[in-house]
Amino acid sequence: ERRYRRHAAAAQPQLDGVRLHAELRAERGAAEIRASYRLVNRGPAPVDSIHLTTHPSVRTGAVTVDRPATVALSDDRRGYRILALGAPLRPGDTLRLDFTVRVGRRGFANDGAGDLVTANGSYLRSGGLPAIGYQPDRELADLGKRRDHQLPPRARVPSLDDSAARHALARAGAEQIAFEAVVGTDSAQRAVAPGALRRTWTAGGRRYFHYATERPIRNDYALFSARYAVRSGRWQPPRGEAGQAVEIEVLHHPGHGWNVDGMLAGVRASLAHLSAELGPYPYRQLRLVEHPGTTPTLHAYPINVSFEEGFALLDPSRDERAVDFPFAVVAHELAHQWWGGQLMPAPVEGAGLLSESLAWYSAMGVVEHAFGAEHLTRLVALMREAWLPPRAPADPPLLRASGWFLSYRKGPLAMYALREYVGAPQVNAALRRLLAAHGEGRPPLPTTRDLYRELEAVTPDSIRPLLHDLFAANTVWELATERVSAAPAPGGMTHLTLDVRARKIVVDTTGAVREVPMNDLVEVGAFAEGADGPAAAPLVRRLHRIRSGVQRITITAPAAATWAGVDPRRLLFDLEPGNNLARRASATSAGGSAPGEPRPAATWR
Ligand SMILES: [Zn+2]
Structure with a gap:
């Protein structure tokens, strides 16, 4: 950064295509990759030099281009090279850049070995190949380390308002590329790369695999090779729907077969649901590939x-929460x-959203479609476990999430809450429009503001304040039902009177708390007695306007109603959700637990 950041703004051509020939030598733990990049000058200005950031985990050999050029800088210690072109690359022109990369055993760091060629289970990621241009992503992020190197403090993530980041053309991994590879490996192994497997052959006692993509992919891929067991399947879009048939493969260690059926089912269910909700899956292949x-x-x-062996070893049948988590993942x-x-997404605050x-959020829809609403409720409860460990409520709004x-x-839970308020078809329509506007992966890249605009368009006026509270502010609701009393009502019904206390606060990133007036539509529900607290299914559930302070609400429910309260499904972010419901006619104002979920542990309080 100190030496080369001054090149960050240098005009650079964009990576547009990758062709490589990789020879994986399992017996030596080594690989040699000969590669060609196709670079296009998509900018308005001529490019007079090519900047390359090389990776410290590999040895990058000589780099050449298909025209006169000289090496202006080659700093292998810091991984930076500059090739000065004899004549500038004009806007719209293309250039071919060739290089070799060698991968070998280099020991391991405290957090384990990096990419490796192993006897059985090689895994090489595209990040080992040179990146075009200066890569700000590789600057030191840790403030202490930055100070050690006399670097000024800087934000970990560029601001949501950083409009230049929306045009981040030179960021390695974000480019859309055509990809083609020949991978040679041990004769007993299967090599995997993105695209269609065009051909395999044997030569010199080794097996070769030729892959090519049929349409551009993001420049983020890996080469795999192992003695895989392969489970194949196929998915076809329903007649009359857009999209194409997809060949599915699960490539796994032969001894790790327990979840393969479930994974294949997960792929099929996902392709079906996501294609229908979001638009066609763009490729004709989909693989799940295991690696060490x-x-x-x-x-x-x-x-x-890709999935690590640790994922293959999960046993969902023994999950007491009765959630098929591998399927959901x-x-x-x-x-x-x-x-x-x-x-x-643009590489700014909120990209994670x-x-x-x-x-x-989309996976929740797949789970619900495959296993039903109750399974989704259990998955949502599992995701809420993240609130169990004590954590400070100081956070940015979700629009700036990282x-x-x-x-x-x-x-995901904010999206789920919004869906429950405005409806899944409306939210999915907003997401489809977002994809239609920004699904090409080309600048200007979208931010959470684009998502927010689409969500706003499908949210009725009465729910707009909630949309704001969920995404544009770090809002915390403090809801409690302090007492529920009952009186008989005609027709075998009962009048339940709820004493509710409510407060809404906004917490900023420094932890400063600001109370804001609450006047929100909140679900109110009544429940029969269940096996352990309130029954899962509500007898009554409707929206009620809840204001700051203490208030009394009366609802009419079937006489079996024993429990009642506010926000029973915990759609709103409440640090103490265990007191949302209360038991009717109890002598004290003891809190209850949310329906269908375990009673809160002591750590809630
Ligand atoms: Zn993810």
Whole structure:
């Protein structure tokens, strides 16, 4: 950064195509990749030099271009090279750049080994190949380390208002590329790369695999090779619907077969539901590919979704929460073929809402469609477990979300809450419009403001304040039902009188709390006695206007109603949801638990 950031604004051509020939040598733990990049000058100005950021985990050999050029800089220690072109590359012109990269065993760091060629289970990511231009993503992020290197403090993530970031053309991994690869490997192994498998052959005792994409993919891919067991399937869009047949493969360790049926079912269910809700899946192949690693980590490369062995070992049948989490996670990764695959968020605050939150929200729809509403309720409860450990409520609004909690948990639950207020068809229509406007992965890249505008368009005026509270402010509701009393009503019904206390606060990123007047539509519900607290299904559920302070609400319910309260489904973010419901005619104002969910543990309080 200190030496080369001054090149960050240098005009650079854009990566448009990748062709590579990789030889994986399992017996030596090594690989050699010969590659060609096709670069196009998409900018308005001529380009006089090509800047390359190389990766420290590999050895990058000589880099040449298809025209006269000289090496102006080659700093292998810091991974930066500059090729000065003999004649500038004019706008619209293309250039071919050739290089080799060698991968070898280099030991391992404290957090494990990086990409490796192994005896059985090689995994090489595209990030090891040179990136075009200076890469701000690789600057030190940690404030202490920045200080050690005399670098000024800077925001971890560019601001939502950073309009230049919406045109981040030179960011490696974000480009749309044509891809073609020949991968040679051990004769007993199957190699995997993105695209259609065009041909395989054997030569010199080795097996070769030729892959090519049929339409552009995001420049984010991996090469895999292992002695895989392969489970194949096929999915076809329903007659009359857009899209094309998809060949599905699950490539896994032969000993890790327990979840393969469920994963294949997850892929089929996801393709069916997501295509119908969001638009066609753009490719004709979809693979789940296992690679070594102990964590349950997956990554949604275009076409090929990788999963570590740790994911293959999960046993959903023993999950006491009765959630098929592997199925839901497969749906989440498949949803990334739309959110992150087709819609590429600008690399600014809130990007996690557009990729991770929307992928989880869409996965919820897949789960509901496949297993029913109750299974989705259990998945939502599982996601709410993120609120169990104590955490400070100081957060940015979701429109500026970053980090795991906001992107993977609060964001999806905010989308779910909005859906319950305005309806799934309306929310999905908004998402379809967002994809239609920004699904090409080309600048200007979308931000959460684009999502918000589409959501606003489908949200009735009465719910607009909630939309704002969920996404544009870090809002916390404090809702409690302090007492429920009952009186007989005609027709075998009962009048329930609820004493409700309500407060709404906004907490900023420094933790400063500001009380805001509450005048919100909140669900009020009544429930029969269940096995352990209120029964899961409500006897009565309707929206009621709740204001700040103490208030009395009367609802009429069937006589069996024993429990009643506000926001029984916990759609609003409340740090103490255990007191939303109360038991009727109880002598004290003891709180109850939300229906269908375990009683809150002591850690809630
Ligand atoms: Zn994800």
